[in-house]
Amino acid sequence: AQSVTQLDSQVPVFEEAPVELRCNYSSSVSVYLFWYVQYPNQGLQLLLKYLSGSTLVKGINGFEAEFNKSQTSFHLRKPSVHISDTAEYFCAAVETSGSRLTFGEGTQLTVNP
């Protein structure tokens, strides 16, 4: 993928509110898409991935994302967040014929009580 843009660097929300973290990608070829989560001082953990098929992808911890090819977007959503969802979230893309992930700059989600 040529680029991945996460539109919000920080997203503060209150506990039990819904949240959407936005991600757009740019590529001249087909891509696979991923969302990762990073808790402080830890590695990245895969939340969900889109490879093919249904455009609505469900992942761990109640998160889901929708692939929109016409808008080249892959936004991450959760209907009700918890304090424990506070973390950095990274969107990433790779060309279906490639091996190197392109990451967005990350979105810091902060869930307040």
Place this chain on the structure above:
Amino acid sequence: SQTIHQWPATLVQPVGSPLSLECTVEGTSNPNLYWYRQAAGRGLQLLFYSVGIGQISSEVPQNLSASRPQDRQFILSSKKLLLSDSGFYLCAWSGVRGGEQFFGPGTRLTVL
């Protein structure tokens, strides 16, 4: 199942000292291996990747080097650390066809 290890977990080194960070993968063969750096409050920067033993591709010219002496071992080195080398270093692996990457727990390096 596959696991990925990194050590040490934290490291404080003086400027000008050498560096060696190690990454090993278990439970898979012939993985693609990657080194990333994450500066404070920043995204991930790909430093090196390897598709096989002795095959290293460098993404950014810098003070660091990488080696892959064994199929599932990836080492990040420096002869003389700079202040700007401080950061969180992450190792990752993927299958030979690429796609999703699986990350290690990371090493926090502070250069003083």
